[in-house]
Amino acid sequence: xxxxxxxxxxxxxxxxxxxxxxxxxxxxxxxxxxxxxxxxxxxxxxxxxxxxxxxxxxxxxxxxxxxxxxxxxxxxxxxxxxxxxxxxxxxxxxxxxxxxxxxxxxxxxxxxxxxxxxxxxxxxxxxxxxxxxxxxxxxxxxxxxxxxxxxxxxxxxxxxxxxxxxxxxxxxxxxxxxxx
Numbered sequence: 001x002x003x004x005x006x007x008x009x010x011x012x013x014x015x016x017x018x019x020x021x022x023x024x025x026x027x028x029x030x031x032x033x034x035x036x037x038x039x040x041x042x043x044x045x046x047x048x049x050x051x052x053x054x055x056x057x058x059x060x061x062x063x064x065x066x067x068x069x070x071x072x073x074x075x076x077x078x079x080x081x082x083x084x085x086x087x088x089x090x091x092x093x094x095x096x097x098x099x100x101x102x103x104x105x106x107x108x109x110x111x112x113x114x115x116x117x118x119x120x121x122x123x124x125x126x127x128x129x130x131x132x133x134x135x136x137x138x139x140x141x142x143x144x145x146x147x148x149x150x151x152x153x154x155x156x157x158x159x160x161x162x163x164x165x166x167x168x169x170x171x172x173x174x175x176x177x178x179x180x
Contacts, residue, residue, distance in 0.1 A: 001048050002077055003034065005174050006059050007102050008042025009072040009164035018042070018067040026066035027059075038173055042071075043166070045177045056104060074102045074164055078178035085175055088168075089128040090137040095169035099142060101134040101151075103163040110134075110161070113154040122146040134163065142167070 011018040020037040023044065027035045031049030038045070044063075052058035060073040076084070090098050103110055111129070119126055125147040128135045138145040148165075155162070166174070 001050050003045060003047050003178050004055070004075050004077050005081060005178060006044040006046065006063070007074045007076070007164045007166065008044070008063060009074070009162060011040075011042040011067065011071060013041075016067070016069060018063075018071070023063065023066050027062060030062050036177060038170070038177060041166075041170075042164075043170065043174055045174065072104075072162060072164070074104050076102065078175075081171065081175045081178055083131075084133055084171060087130050087133075089130070089135055093137055093139075093168065095172070096141050096167050097137065097139050098168035099136040099138060099148075099165045100168070100171055101136065101163040101165040103132045103134065104161060106132045107161060109158040110155070110163075113151060113158040116154040116158065117147070117150045119147075122150060127151070136165070 010016055020040060024035045024037055027044065027046060033047040035044065035046040037043060048055055048059070056073055056075050059075065060071055063071040063073055084100060088098070114127065114129055114134070124139050125145055126137050127147060136147060138147060142148065
């Protein structure tokens with residue numbers, strides 16, 4: 001099996017605590033190799049065991065066991081992360097101005113939520129959907145950005161599946177870890 005990154009949604013925020021050391025140990029005990037984490041927001045690079053038909057579901061279950069609560073998980077291979085980096089539509093953006101929302105799959109609900117946002121109202125913030133990844137260009141950073149709030153609101157209305165976002169610095173570090 002090739003190394004992948006598991007991107008966890010909603011850990012170590014809002015009281016949903018998960019020790020990265022305990023997570024690494026739990027995943028190793030369940031057959032994952034070369035398990036490494038990056039920062040506390042839930043980034044796990046690993047080589048999964050062969051066998052699970054639905055790797056996202058299997059990992060989400062294992063991670064939920066370690067956490068004691070459900071943890072939605074999205075995976076990407078090294079080649080997929082390389083494609084995310086190569087397809088960057090905002091090469092002028094610095095590492096904290098650019099974020100990528102990783103979705104498990106593209107759906108009509110996600111596309112409708114994006115289409116429902118008035119991008120003129122949040123300019124110069126903007127976004128681009130490429131495959132199942134949404135690039136957010138936030139020139140003033142995430143902290144006070146209006147676009148993520150508008151997308152979240154539109155997504156709830158469309159009942160779109162949630163994704164998990166990472167800033168560009170984290171995406172590049174995960175790429176390095178996948179190849180390191």
